Amino acid sequence: MTIATVLRPTSLAEAAAALADTTGSVRIVGAGTAADWAGSPEPADVVLSTTALTGVIVHNPGDMTVAVRAGTPLRELNAMLAVHGQRVASDAARVDLGATIGGLVATADAGPSALVYGCLRDLVIGATVMLADGTVARTGGHVIKNVAGYDLAKLVHGCHGTLALIAELVLRLHPLPGATSTVRLIGSLADSAEAARAVLASPLEPVACEWSNGALLVRLAGTPGALPARLATLLGSAARRLDAAEQEAAWAAHAALVAGPGSRPHVDRAVLRVGARPSRLPAVIAELTSELGATGVTAGLATGVGTVTLPADPDVVARAHQLVYGVGGSSMLRSRPPGCVAPAWGPAPSAIEVLRAVQAELDPRGRLGAGRFHPWM
Amino acid sequence: MTRIDATAQRGFDRVLGAENVISDRARLRSYECDGLTGYRVIPALVLLPRTAEQVAAAVRVCAEHGITFVARGAGTGLSGGALPVADGVVISLQRLRRVLAVDPVDRLAVLEPGVTNLEITKAAAPYGLYYAPDPSSQQVCTIGGNVAENSGGAHCLKYGFTTNHVLALEVVLADGSVVTLGGDTTEQLGPDLRGVFLGSEGTLGIATKVTVRLLRTPEAVRTLLADFPSVAAAGEVVSDIIAGGIVPAAVEMMDTLAIEAAEAAVCAGYTLGVPAALVVELDGPAQECHNQFERVKAICEAHGCTRLHIAADAEERAAIWRGRKSAFAAVGRISPDYFVQDGVVPRTRLAEVLSRIGEMGEAVGLRVANVFHAGDGNLHPLVLYDASAGETARAEKLSAEIAELCVELGGSLSGEHGIGTDKACSMPKMFSEADLELMGRVRDAFDPGGLCNPGKLLPTPRLCGERPGKYRPHPLEAAGVIERL
Known part of the structure; x- marks a missing residue:
């Protein structure tokens, strides 16, 4: 095996050349x-690193939009935006690990507050992408409301490094919340699902509603006021409003479960991301736990999105995919130990032929991201 | 007239029943245009399927015979997106209008494409839920059409557009195959083809089943109507509200002419003669909504608000919205004819674009009324003209120039009405050849034969003449915001 050439372009032009001048x-x-x-x-x-394609291109605080190079870590971008009381409203677990905004989009990653703010696909309003032959194309624009042309930023949301390089992104911003508070109710997943239903039926509009580490965590955002008290009353006397330090620790622990044990060589467990209707998720997770030895559970009781950690055994992972598929859900393997050959994906979606056709049109030689959608394409 | 060969016609008769295949010219005429009535084409046939299976079967007949097809919902589109093709068929989705499921626990609804936007909320209301996107035509426009256009509405500043609320789509592709895009949650199995399909204006296939998210009805809603001595002052109010970290459910602005028209039509209680009126609506948990509303009132007063009317009850709130929502149609009261535009500018450039529009109108001797979604910079300039006085061409030109001005100011040709037939030839003002070619490649991937709604969204030589020659720098490029290699 030959050693890959590593290219680290620092501009759009260098990135285009990196693709156009190589085979x-x-x-x-x-x-x-x-x-x-x-x-x-x-x-x-060729390994093409986006880590030098960094920095804000233009931030319009009054319009609440920012254009940024894709290799910029979201953590850094948000630190800069915070000065203006703004942020990209994504709380995916790996933001704090230094994930780039382009990487977060390419992997369709999302955190608990996607419940209210949506996923990055809802926050990206424009993109500059680069095809395998170095062609640069733009989609969307710099305004939050725009229906001109196909929204091709959606095409790279979840492309995992296939189809095109994400070079620049334009994002809509949200104001930093005036205050954030979290109420915790210790209980089983099944009991927490019931409690979550009551919260969602209430007018309190939580921004996150997750079960992890044996407790329901409900996050509220907005001007400080009566909301947390109302929430605590709704959840009963066992519920407790967390202080600032506890709140931070609780959500950090949640993020740690989502990130999983990591891909260190001695670890033999893999993280599976699961999506299923919220009403079906607790039962799916219960089955993954009892039948397949799942641990490290997080369950989005309003979003239907969860994560579990499974033995990194191909058979176990394949069964987990089937189980989720069986209730109409979707699953994808995340971190796993090096050399783990467990299947990353379950049964192919019905539109797989369309996906193959899109790849044939955009990257006819199949240069980008080979293996990421194995065995589908 | 009919250019459909007999075998194909028999194919349609077979899969739909002959009584559901319209070929009578008089009946075909009722499908000749959508809400943009300036463009009219009589299709060869109109097909009236009742089920998704029939849609797929009809599309298979089209594919077999190379017949183009245009999907049509309620026909309320304002960009000629449902304009028929003379030698093609129109597939009307009006008979697929069942609400298949409302699930109050998972807070979603599954709909056939012909269900109207408002019916979704009606079906969800008993559970304290509603469907957020609310285009002005919501009483009649269909969810299938909303999907095609990625429709917005007055409340999309806070709640987003159709794309933010659709979880999954069942789609009939151009070869008649049926696929599902998206799923039960936002977790994706690969690229977001659902999101690509949303807003593709019928050019990638026909949605036959739509799964949407439902939201809980907010606990409180507060609405105010405020008059200002100038458009600039009203614009500053909007900026201050946003800068204050408040995300209103809606912020709408109307100018003198638009107010005059709306009052003539519905007497909603707007003040005649004021330069600008703002409608601001907040919603959410009661206390939160109340606190923010007090701040909004203070901001209005700080900018010289000349009248502040707060809706005391649901009826007064409805009156304010009636005035706003009637503005388009009401313009008919003050002008025999009008064109509606749909450009978007960055919110901070609202005052600038409005004064430029005013100057452009004056220069060609035409009046322009302005109604717009001030929170997100989406303008709806109404170019008033009199066709009988030979003003049509001038008005059409002014209207196109306004859309292109929006692009020049860093915005977009369309915020919610779509490109359709109307603005396809303006697309090169906003996108480069490479951008458009990429869109063309995606279209080819979905529909290699070009059978789905041809001639819409992307400029074609047939529609626009040869592609514009020499490349002109995009305004953002000239400003150093984007670079062209």
Whole structure:
């Protein structure tokens, strides 16, 4: 096996040249926080790192939009925006690990507050992408409301380094919340699901509603006021409003479960991301736990999105995919130990032919991200 | 007239029943245009399927015979997106209008494409839920059409557009195959093809089943109507509200002419003669909503608000919205004819674009009324003209120039009405050849034969003449915001 050439372009022009002037297969990498997600990449001739494509291109505080190079870590971007009382409203677990905004989009990652703010697909309003031959194309624009042309930023949301390089993104921003508070109710997943239903039926509009580490966590955002008290009353005397330190610790613990044990060689467990209707998620997770030895559970009781950690055994993971598929859900393997050959994906979606056709149109030589959607394409 | 060969016609008769295949010219005429009535084409046939299976079967007949098809919902679109093709068929989705499921626990609804936007909320209301996107035509427009256009509405500043609320789509592709895009949650199995399909204006296939998210009805809603001595002052209020970290459910602005028209039509209680009126609506948990509303009132007063009317009850709130929502149609009261535009500018450039529009109107001797979603910079300039006085061409030109001005100011040709037939030829003002070619490649991936709604969204030589020659720098490029390699 030949050693891949590593290219680290510092501008759009250099990135285009990196693609246009090379041949062979290309693996796009960002900060590497999700390098072991989705299908295992095949050995590539060129590794194209986005980590030098960084920095804000233009921030319009009055319009609440920002254009940024894709290799910028979201943590850094949000620190800069915070000065203006603004943020990109994504709380994906790996933001704090240094994930780039482009990487977060390419992996369709999302955190608990996607419940209210949506996923990054809802926050990206424009993109500059680069095809495998170096062609630069733009989609969307710099305004939050825009229906001109196809919304091709959606095409790279979840592309995992196939189809095109994400070079620049334009994002809509949200104001920093005036205050954030969290109420915790210790209980089983099944009991918490009931409690979550009551919260969602109430007018309190929680921004996150997750079960992890044996407790329901409900987060509220907005001007400080009566909301947390109302929530605590709703959940009963066992519920407790967390102080600032406890709140931070609780959500950090949640994020740690989502991130999983990592891909260190001695670890033999893998993280599976699961999506199922909220009403079905607790039962799916219960079955994953009892039948397949799942641990490290987080369950979005309003979003239906959860994570579990499973033995990194191909058979176990394949059964987990089938189980989720069986209730109409979707699943994808995230971090797993090096050399783990467990299947990253379950049964192919019905639109797989469309996906193959899109790939044939955009990257006819299949240069980008080979292996990421194995065995689908 | 009919250019459909007999075998194909028999194919349609077979899969739909002959009584559901319209070929009578008089009946075909009622499908000749959508809400943009300036463009009219009589299709060869109109097909009236009742089920998704029939839609797929009809599309298979089209594919077999190379017949183009245009999907049509209620026909309320304002960009000619449902304009028929003369030698093609129109597939009307009006008979697929069942609400298949409302699930109050998972807070979603599953709908056939012909269900109207408002019916979704009606079906969800008994559970304290509603469907957020609310285009002005919500009483009649269909969810299938909303999907095609990625429709917005007055409340999309806070709640987003159709794309933010659709979880899954069952789609009939151009070859008649049926696929599902998206799923029960936002977790994706690969690229977001659902999101690509949303807003594709019928050019990638026909949605036959739509799964949407439902939201809980907010605990409190507060609405105010405020008059200002100038459009600039009203614009500053909007900026201050946003800068204050408040995300209103809606912020709408109307100028003198639009107010005059709306009052003539519905007497909603707007003040005649004021330069600008703002409608601001907040919603959410009661205390939160109340606190923010007090701040909004203070901001209005700080900018010289000349009248502040707060809706005391649901009836007064409805009156304020009636005035706003009637503005389009009401313009008919003050002008025999009008064109509606739909450009978007960054919110901070609202005052600038309005004064430029005013100057442009004056220069060609036409009046322009303005109604717009001030919170997100989406303008709806109404170019008033009199066709009988030979003003049509001038008005059409002014209207196109306004859309292109929005692009020049860093915005977009369309915020919610779509490109359709109307603005396809303006697309090169906003997108480069490479951008458009990429869109073309995606279209080819979905529909290699070009059978789905041809001639819409993307400029074609047939529609626009040869592609514009020499490349002109995009305004953002000139400003150094984007670079062209």
